Amino acid sequence: MRMRPVLRWVLRLRSTPKAIAGGLGLGTFIAFTPTMGIQLILAVLGATFFNLNRPAAVIPVWITNPITVAPIYTFNYWLGRHIWEGPPLTEVSRQFLEIGRTMARLSFWDIKDQIIAVLSMGRDVLIPLVIGSLAIGLITGILVYLFSYRLLCIFLFRRGKKRLLNNN
Numbered sequence: 001m002r003m004r005p006v007l008r009w010v011l012r013l014r015s016t017p018k019a020i021a022g023g024l025g026l027g028t029f030i031a032f033t034p035t036m037g038i039q040l041i042l043a044v045l046g047a048t049f050f051n052l053n054r055p056a057a058v059i060p061v062w063i064t065n066p067i068t069v070a071p072i073y074t075f076n077y078w079l080g081r082h083i084w085e086g087p088p089l090t091e092v093s094r095q096f097l098e099i100g101r102t103m104a105r106l107s108f109w110d111i112k113d114q115i116i117a118v119l120s121m122g123r124d125v126l127i128p129l130v131i132g133s134l135a136i137g138l139i140t141g142i143l144v145y146l147f148s149y150r151l152l153c154i155f156l157f158r159r160g161k162k163r164l165l166n167n168n
Contacts, residue, residue: 010148015053017152023047023056025145031063032137034073034129036103037114039064060144066104070096073129080132086124095121 013020027043035042039061047057064072073096078089086092102117121129 010056010059011152011155013053013056015056017149017156019051019053020056020152021145021149022050023053023058024060024148025141026050026052027057027060028063028144029137029141030057031060032072032076032140033133034076034118034126036064036069036099036118037111066100069100069103073099073133076132076136077125077129078132079135080128080130083131084128086128092121092125095125 010020010024015023026046030039030042030046033039040058043057043061044054046052047054070093074089074093077086077092077096080086081089099117099121103114106113106117119126
């Protein structure tokens with residue numbers, strides 16, 4: 001995926017840098033949680049609740065898709081397993097691969113089946129996965145917020161300066 005068109009699109013969003021960066025951070029947090037099937041809904045509702053830019057919150061949730069779910073969930077599980085004991089990583093990573101395959105066969109609108117696929121992992125897998133996912137989601141969400149806020153401020157300052165020079 002090319003990033004330049006996405007960046008241009010983000011820069012054209014009509015909102016404050018704080019609201020856009022907040023939306024990107026929230027979407028990133030949600031993308032790393034085991035909420036496949038409802039991530040889009042959570043991003044829109046969360047952005048609305050926290051008064052953040054909704055389109056910006058939706059962009060990062062596409063990080064988690066049938067192709068990336070296995071590596072993302074495996075890493076999150078690995079991290080969560082350091083805090084809460086669970087089944088061996090090799091066993092669980094095979095489950096995540098199967099969930100990715102299941103998700104690839106489902107339609108976008110098969111939300112119930114997507115949720116069932118995640119919940120079918122069982123509590124002994126879900127608890128370390130959720131712990132690791134919340135940690136990774138929080139860290140990456142904060143980093144994305146800080147980085148994107150800084151970039152948006154720099155870009156908007158330069159754009160304003162350029163407009164000021166062109167008007168004189």
